[in-house]
Structure formats: structure tokens, C-alpha cells
Amino acid sequence: MSAEAHAAGPSPALADVLVVASAAWARLRSGQSLERALESALREQSPPGQHGDGRLSGAVRDVAASAVRRCAMLEYLLGELVHRPPDPAVAALLAVSLAQLLARSYTEFTLVDQAVRAARARPLTAGAAAMVNAVLREFLRRRDALETQASSDPARRFNVPPWWLARLQDEYGARATAVLTAQLEEPPLVLRVNCRRATPAQTLAELRAAGIDASPVGASALWLHRATAVERIPGFAAGMVSVQDAGAQLAAPWLSAGTGMRVLDACAAPGGKTAHLLEIADCRVDAVEMDPQRAVLIESNLRRLGLAGERARVLVGDILRPRSFWEGVPYDRILLDAPCSASGVVRRHPDVPWLRRPSDVANLATRQAKMLHTLWPLLAPAGRLLYVVCSVFAEEGRRQIATFVRRQPAARVLRLPHGGPTGLQLLPTSIADVATEPGDGAVPVLHDGFFYALLEKI
Numbered sequence: 013m014s015a016e017a018h019a020a021g022p023s024p025a026l027a028d029v030l031v032v033a034s035a036a037w038a039r040l041r042s043g044q045s046l047e048r049a050l051e052s053a054l055r056e057q058s059p060p061g062q063h064g065d066g067r068l069s070g071a072v073r074d075v076a077a078s079a080v081r082r083c084a085m086l087e088y089l090l091g092e093l094v095h096r097p098p099d100p101a102v103a104a105l106l107a108v109s110l111a112q113l114l115a116r117s118y119t120e121f122t123l124v125d126q127a128v129r130a131a132r133a134r135p136l137t138a139g140a141a142a143m144v145n146a147v148l149r150e151f152l153r154r155r156d157a158l159e160t161q162a163s164s165d166p167a168r169r170f171n172v173p174p175w176w177l178a179r180l181q182d183e184y185g186a187r188a189t190a191v192l193t194a195q196l197e198e199p200p201l202v203l204r205v206n207c208r209r210a211t212p213a214q215t216l217a218e219l220r221a222a223g224i225d226a227s228p229v230g231a232s233a234l235w236l237h238r239a240t241a242v243e244r245i246p247g248f249a250a251g252m253v254s255v256q257d258a259g260a261q262l263a264a265p266w267l268s269a270g271t272g273m274r275v276l277d278a279c280a281a282p283g284g285k286t287a288h289l290l291e292i293a294d295c296r297v298d299a300v301e302m303d304p305q306r307a308v309l310i311e312s313n314l315r316r317l318g319l320a321g322e323r324a325r326v327l328v329g330d331i332l333r334p335r336s337f338w339e340g341v342p343y344d345r346i347l348l349d350a351p352c353s354a355s356g357v358v359r360r361h362p363d364v365p366w367l368r369r370p371s372d373v374a375n376l377a378t379r380q381a382k383m384l385h386t387l388w389p390l391l392a393p394a395g396r397l398l399y400v401v402c403s404v405f406a407e408e409g410r411r412q413i414a415t416f417v418r419r420q421p422a423a424r425v426l427r428l429p430h431g432g433p434t435g436l437q438l439l440p441t442s443i444a445d446v447a448t449e450p451g452d453g454a455v456p457v458l459h460d461g462f463f464y465a466l467l468e469k470i
């Protein structure tokens with residue numbers, strides 16, 4: 013259950029939750045991200061007086077996310093149980109209801125009863141209430157056989173489209189299973205300790221004193237064993253900690269910005285890495301972000317952490333057009349956290365494989381290459397550029413950098429801990445392995461999938 017769902021107020025009716033979640037599901041299946049789909053569905057379908065109610069939005073988020081985590085299975089079940097393709101609104105209500113039956117979150121009777129009420133509540137689905145009842149009951153009768161049959165297909169078991177599975181298997185062979193298994197987990201909640209305000213040991217002690225179980229998973233990274241609303245984390249409002257995956261916490265230290273250095277954080281919102289850079293070094297950062305609304309998030313994060321001030325400039329601009337933000341003085345360090353397939357963060361964004369098409373990876377790689385070539389002239393001689401993507405696909409990582417250094421003779425790749433000649437590919441690790449993995453301090457023990465390459469201008 014999400015943190016929001018624990019907010020004060022009466023519990024929303026399950027039928028209302030199913031109505032809103034099914035509207036979000038329909039939007040998601042027509043190409044919208046889960047976040048956007050939830051926003052629109054809550055705005056348009058919340059019962060009167062309940063828009064903005066944390067309990068409703070938390071419950072809707074849980075139901076919709078639970079369906080996304082079973083997307084492949086739901087497609088299969090709908091194909092088996094519904095003989096003529098239903099109206100999208102009916103298919104969506106069936107999908108979110110089947111997901112709840114699969115998750116066994118409610119008794120079967122309650123779920124079927126509330127799904128039928130949800131169908132009756134909207135003109136688009138009212139005529140299909142009997143059909144919703146019949147399909148859900150048929151699923152319950154055939155449940156074991158259907159689940160066994162569905163799970164025999166690995167793409168369904170790992171909840172990814174077949175092309176995504178094939179790509180991972182091509183690139184990683186037997187290791188693909190570990191990546192896919194880790195990405196089925198609930199995302200771990202990891203904090204970064206603001207070293208200007210606390211130490212990891214002090215923070216750990218405060219968390220434990222507040223009854224929050226946590227353990228270190230990286231130099232400044234603390235893993236909270238149970239998801240907790242940020243407002244309930246001691247020191248969050250006071251800027252002692254931020255939420256950031258331990259793999260993302262490698263960027264700022266690896267950039268090794270020194271006192272007084274000029275740093276460009278290209279693609280900066282919401283500012284997680286900008287803040288980390290300012291926490292660990294007395295450098296000056298230009299944080300450039302194309303989306304003005306997201307740029308505001310950088311400002312508010314820096315304020316919360318006590319880092320807003322003359323060392324940080326938040327600039328709305330397009331890094332593919334340097335004139336939109338650059339005054340002509342070269343940077344000593346550049347961080348390029350480029351837009352990517354997000355194939356390394358699927359457990360945080362389980363909608364990602366369902367929103368991408370196979371051709372997207374090549375298109376994103378082309379854009380990343382343009383960004384690299386555009387930013388390279390902005391780097392001072394002997395300066396360093398750290399390229400990061402939260403991807404596990406080589407086209408955006410290892411192969412991208414191999415091509416870049418072939419075309420830029422003044423670029424050389426500096427070796428990162430555990431890295432290869434073109435950078436370091438971190439594959440997502442599983443929560444189940446944290447207890448057994450020793451970790452050597454160079455890379456954290458629990459992290460999402462990232463690719464890192466550190467380039468130096470000769």
C-alpha cells in the first residue's frame with residue numbers, strides 16, 4: 013500500500029477506486045505514462061468532493077500499479093476469457109479487477125461485487141455489468157489452469173513485451189533472468205544523506221530510534237526496509253536526506269568536482285544529482301533543464317537541502333542549443349544524465365516496457381549521441397564529462413561510448429571502479445541478495461540499472 017493511502021480521512025469505496033484506476037489503465041494502454049494517466053484519471057473520474065483526497069489517490073495508485081505489474085498476464089487473461097474484444101472502458105475495468113484477484117488483495121466476493129458496482133457507475137460500462145460479473149467468475153473457476161498456462165511464457169512471467177525479453181536475452185544471455193527477476197520486485201526506498209547536515213551513522217541511528225529499519229547500501233546510501241512516506245522520515249523536511257537510488261548516488265563523487273570548479277549539470281531535473289554535487293564539493297553548478305515545470309523542482313529541492321544560493325544556477329534551456337544557456341566560458345566538469353529508455357529502472361517504473369516500441373531505443377541513442385557531441389566543445393581542456401543513463405541496453409551505453417570516442421580523438425575513457433574500457437554497466441541488484449553481497453565500497457550493494465562512462469578531454 014502506498015504511503016499516500018495512509019493519510020487521514022474515510023476509506024474510499026473500492027468500486028470508486030476501480031472506476032478511477034480503470035480510467036487510468038485505459039489511458040496507459042493508449043500510450044500515456046502511469047503518472048500522467050493517474051493524474052488525468054483522478055482529475056476526471058474522482059467522485060464528487062474526493063479529488064485531491066490522499067486516500068483515494070493512494071488506493072487508485074496501488075490498484076493501477078498492481079495492474080501494470082501484471083500487464084502481460086492481464087492481456088493473456090483477457091484474450092482467454094473475453095471472446096469478442098470489449099469496449100476499451102470495459103476491458104480496462106476487467107483488467108484492474110483481474111489484477112486485484114491475481115493479487116488476492118480482497119476476498120473474491122468483495123472484489124466481484126465492487127467491480128460490478130463500478131461497471132454500473134459509468135454510462136460507458138453500465139451495459140456490461142453482467143458481462144464483468146461473468147468474466148470475473150469464470151476466471152475464478154479456471155484460475156489455477158489459467159495462471160499455470162500463462163506463467164509458462166517467460167515474457168508473461170517477467171511482465172515485459174516479447175521484444176524487450178529478446179533484447180535482454182541477446183545482450184545478457186543467462187544473466188538476463190537476474191535482471192528481469194530484480195525488476196519484478198517492489199522498488200527499494202533508498203536515501204542519500206546530506207553530508208553538509210549529517211553523517212550516515214547519525215542518520216541511521218535517528219531512523220532506528222524512530223522505529224524505521226534501515227541499513228547502509230552505499231557510501232551515503234541508506235535502504236529503508238519498508239516503504240515510508242517521506243514526511244515520516246526523520247530529517248527529510250529539514251534537508252538531512254533525499255530519496256535517491258544508490259546507483260544514482262555514484263554520479264556526483266565520480267565527477268570529482270573540486271573547489272571553485274564550474275560544473276554543468278545538463279538534463280538536471282528534478283535535481284537529485286545537482287544537489288549531491290553541491291553537497292559534496294564547493295563547486296558552482298549550472299543546472300540546465302528544458303522543462304520549466306521540472307526546473308521548479310530543482311529549485312525546491314535545493315532550498316530544502318540548504319543548497320540554494322550563488323553556487324547554484326537553475327537555467328531553463330535546451331542543451332542541444334547551447335546558446336539557450338551558455339555564456340561561452342568552458343566548464344571543468346559536465347554531467348550528462350541523458351534521457352533514455354529507462355530500461356534499468358523498470359521496478360520503479362513498471363510501465364516503461366509497455367510504453368516503448370523497439371525503434372525507440374535507436375532513436376534515443378541518436379539523441380544521446382547528439383547531446384554528447386553538442387556538449388563536448390563546452391568542456392575545458394583536461395575537463396571531465398560523466399555520461400549516465402538509467403539503461404541496461406548497450407546501444408545507449410557501451411556501444412554509444414565506443415562510437416563517441418572513435419569520432420572524438422580528444423576524448424579518452426577513464427576507468428571507473430569495476431568498469432571496462434568503455435564504461436561501467438551496473439545491472440539492477442535484487443533486494444534478496446543484499447544480505448549476502450558484501451559490497452566493497454566502490455559500488456553499492458543495492459541499486460537499479462545504470463550505465464556510467466567518465467570521459468576526459470586530452
Ligand SMILES: C[S@@+](CC[C@H](N)C(=O)[O-])C[C@H]1O[C@@H](n2cnc3c(N)ncnc32)[C@H](O)[C@@H]1O
Pocket residue numbers: 260278279280281282283284285286300301302303306329330331332349350351352
Ligand atoms: C534522467 S532525467 C534527469 C534526472 C536528474 N539528473 C536527477 O538526477 O535528478 C532527464 C531530464 O532531462 C531533461 N531533458 C531532456 N532533454 C533535454 C534537453 N534537450 N535539454 C535540457 N534538458 C533536457 C528532461 O526534461 C528530464 O528532466
